[in-house]
Amino acid sequence: MIGNDWDKVLDSVWKSEGFNRFMNNVKTEYKKNTCYPEFNNIFNALKLTSYKDTKIVIIGQDPYHGEGEAHGLSFSVQDGVKLPPSLQNIFKELYNDLGIKNGTTGDLTPWARQGVLLLNSVLTVIKDKAASHKELGWQLLTDHIIKLLNQKEEPVVFILWGNFARSKKKYITNNKHLVIESAHPSPLSAYNGFFGSKPFSKANNFLKENKIKEVDFTLLNH
Numbered sequence: 001m002i003g004n005d006w007d008k009v010l011d012s013v014w015k016s017e018g019f020n021r022f023m024n025n026v027k028t029e030y031k032k033n034t035c036y037p038e039f040n041n042i043f044n045a046l047k048l049t050s051y052k053d054t055k056i057v058i059i060g061q062d063p064y065h066g067e068g069e070a071h072g073l074s075f076s077v078q079d080g081v082k083l084p085p086s087l088q089n090i091f092k093e094l095y096n097d098l099g100i101k102n103g104t105t106g107d108l109t110p111w112a113r114q115g116v117l118l119l120n121s122v123l124t125v126i127k128d129k130a131a132s133h134k135e136l137g138w139q140l141l142t143d144h145i146i147k148l149l150n151q152k153e154e155p156v157v158f159i160l161w162g163n164f165a166r167s168k169k170k171y172i173t174n175n176k177h178l179v180i181e182s183a184h185p186s187p188l189s190a191y192n193g194f195f196g197s198k199p200f201s202k203a204n205n206f207l208k209e210n211k212i213k214e215v216d217f218t219l220l221n222h
Contacts, residue, residue, distance in 0.1 A: 002043055004050040009148055013141065022137050026124060029136070034127040036063050037070040044072025045119050046145075048112035055115040055212055056157045056203050057149060059165040062122035065130050073118035075185075076108035089185040089194065094217055097198045102219045114215045119145065121164070146171045155210045157203040161185055161194065178206045 001007055001014050013019050030039050037044070060074025064084060069077045075087055083091070083106045091102045112118055121142045126132040146168055149156055155176045160166045162184025172179055182197040183189040204214040 002046045004047070005052050006046045006050065009051045010145075013144065019141070022140075025136065029124065029126070029133070035124050035133075036065060036067075036127060037072045037124070041070075041072040042123050045074070045112065045117055048073070048109060049115060049117040051148070051152075053115045054117045054149060054152070054156060055154075055207060056159065056215060057117045057119060057146070058159045058161075059146070059168055060118070060120040061162075061164045062120055062131055062133065063125045065125045065128055065132070067127065070125070071107075072123070073108055073112055074120045076112075076118055077106040079105050079107040081106060085187045086185045089187065089190045093185070093195055093197070094200055096195070097200045098204075098217065100200075100218050102217075105219055108219070110219055111215065111217060114213075116215055117149075121168070143168070143171060150174050150177065152177075155206065155212065157206055159199050159203065161199075162189065178203070 007014070026042075029035055058074055063070035063072075064077060069081050069084070071078045075090060077084060077087065083103065087106050094100050094102060108116070108118055119142060122131070122133050122136070122138045123142070124133045124136070124138070150172050151174070153176075155178065157178045157180060158172050160169060160179060160181040166181050169179060169181065180197075180199045180202050182199065183193040185194050200217055207214050
């Protein structure tokens with residue numbers, strides 16, 4: 001299904017009747033409507049970042065609903081697509097925090113390849129209709145994924161931006177892990193505590209303290 005250790009970790013889910021019924025509903029939605037991301041990219045976050053390799057989790061709400069934007073990674077857009085306002089603010093904070101200047105591409109795949117799980121809570125959306133699949137049932141799966149990550153022996157950083165992501169904090173009970181939370185990077189809330197929160201240096205300092213390789217947040221056009 002995924003092609004890495006998530007297949008084994010989520011084996012009971014993939015084989016369950018309930019999940020297969022649910023995925024048939026998702027397929028029906030894709031036949032009836034234009035949905036994002038492309039069907040083959042729905043599980044991109046898991047495909048690019050294995051369970052074993054996950055060291056940072058950035059939880060998003062649901063995919064971008066504009067044409068050509070979403071590709072299965074929270075906050076990320078495909079190369080060549082105009083940067084959404086939230087991502088522009090993430091890059092501003094990254095520059096103020098670590099002096100890393102990104103901005104030509106919004107494709108966060110290089111982060112994912114280094115162990116940053118870019119997980120949306122809801123993995124699909126209907127074109128031009130934000131939160132249209134909020135009630136479809138994705139959160140049963142993605143909440144389960146957060147609980148499984150909470151069970152990891154190795155320390156993990158969970159980055160929770162905004163009230164929706166913060167609502168997942170209840171699943172992170174293992175005190176080995178670090179939770180970084182602040183306002184959402186959206187222009188509506190970024191000045192309420194997102195700017196100046198320094199999530200990137202905090203995450204890397206924690207990884208370093210735990211002798212885990214830090215993440216290079218630089219994005220080169222690729």
